[in-house]
Amino acid sequence: MSIHRFGIALTILLGSSTGLSAAEWDVPGDFSSIQAAVLAAAAGDVITVAPGTYTGRLDFRGKDVVVQSSDGPEHTIIDGGGMTSCVLFLQGETNDAVLDGFTVTGGRGSMHESFLTGGGIHIVNSSPSIRNCVLRNNTAHFGGGIAIWEGSPSIENCVFEYNHASGDGGGLRLHYYTTAIIRDCVFFENTADVFGGGITYGHYSEGQQIDCIFDGNTAGLRGGAISSACDCNDPRLIRSSFCNSVPDHILGGWQDFGGNDFCAICDMDVTADGVVDVNDILQVIAAWGGCICVEDVDGDTVVGVDDLLAVIAAYGDCPS
Ligand SMILES: [Ca+2]
Numbered sequence: 266m267s268i269h270r271f272g273i274a275l276t277i278l279l280g281s282s283t284g285l286s287a288a289e290w291d292v293p294g295d296f297s298s299i300q301a302a303v304l305a306a307a308a309g310d311v312i313t314v315a316p317g318t319y320t321g322r323l324d325f326r327g328k329d330v331v332v333q334s335s336d337g338p339e340h341t342i343i344d345g346g347g348m349t350s351c352v353l354f355l356q357g358e359t360n361d362a363v364l365d366g367f368t369v370t371g372g373r374g375s376m377h378e379s380f381l382t383g384g385g386i387h388i389v390n391s392s393p394s395i396r397n398c399v400l401r402n403n404t405a406h407f408g409g410g411i412a413i414w415e416g417s418p419s420i421e422n423c424v425f426e427y428n429h430a431s432g433d434g435g436g437l438r439l440h441y442y443t444t445a446i447i448r449d450c451v452f453f454e455n456t457a458d459v460f461g462g463g464i465t466y467g468h469y470s471e472g473q474q475i476d477c478i479f480d481g482n483t484a485g486l487r488g489g490a491i492s493s494a495c496d497c498n499d500p501r502l503i504r505s506s507f508c509n510s511v512p513d514h515i516l517g518g519w520q521d522f523g524g525n526d527f528c529a530i531c532d533m534d535v536t537a538d539g540v541v542d543v544n545d546i547l548q549v550i551a552a553w554g555g556c557i558c559v560e561d562v563d564g565d566t567v568v569g570v571d572d573l574l575a576v577i578a579a580y581g582d583c584p585s
């Protein structure tokens with residue numbers, strides 16, 4: 266057999282085997298739950314989910330399958346019921362494992378290294394594709410909306426809103442050798458008690474924010490929109506916008522790939538009451554010394570005379 270003919274034969278063989286194995290399933294037509302469909306499905310299968318609220322945990326179980334809604338996230342909801350993460354990718358799923366078109370809500374995370382992690386979606390050593398989803402009202406200690414540990418997922422055209430982390434990463438937490446692409450996403454009013462209201466980067470992680478909107482995200486200490494104060498590669502920002510972050514937009518380094526937009530923010534108003542006055546000066550003095558805190562207005566991890574002088578120089582109303 267010539268190389269050319271062998272190539273044709275191989276193509277036919279692979280094509281026919283793929284054709285035989287790929288199947289399409291409907292929920293609730295073929296299976297009463299999404300989980301039952303995933304358990305029965307094989308790699309390459311497509312599971313289409315009808316409108317409704319599906320309560321409980323969905324575990325992809327290492328299956329590179331597509332789970333998509335027929336009518337979009339407004340009508341198709343995966344609800345963790347306040348008991349668990351809503352969706353799990355824990356067994357090496359690749360970019361061919363797809364979650365497309367769901368609202369993911371009511372999740373409170375899974376135990377991972379002694380912490381509740383990944384309120385809405387928990388990803389460990391896996392690299393799924395998350396598209397056209399709304400992560401809303403999920404909570405965890407790390408990663409209220411989504412947490413990723415050792416993976417290379419892509420997250421596209423998703424909305425993260427009203428998610429909360431009692432630690433870091435209200436919307437999204439990336440950790441340990443994670444490389445994520447985050448494209449066309451909105452982070453709206455997510456909160457973290459410590460760092461990174463929108464996103465927190467952790468050890469050895471890196472990522473790109475492409476055409477993303479950050480609005481109204483809040484951190485208890487620093488990094489209202491993004492925290493990258495870690496042993497990580499500085500995140501890349503491309504055509505992304507930042508407004509209404511509290512107390513600041515970004516803590517840590519980042520790479521400017523152009524087209525980014527930042528609303529004015531008054532770093533010197535450490536009491537966050539809209540005016541720089543004697544109370545801000547007193548609060549800076551009270552925090553004197555090393556810390557990662559709002560009183561360190563120049564972000565060098567030490568509250569000192571430079572910060573005090575910056576506050577005095579801004580005395581009066583905040584610049585708008
Ligand atoms: Ca003030």
Ligand SMILES: [Ca+2]
Nearest residue numbers: 561565567568
């Ligand atoms: Ca300082």
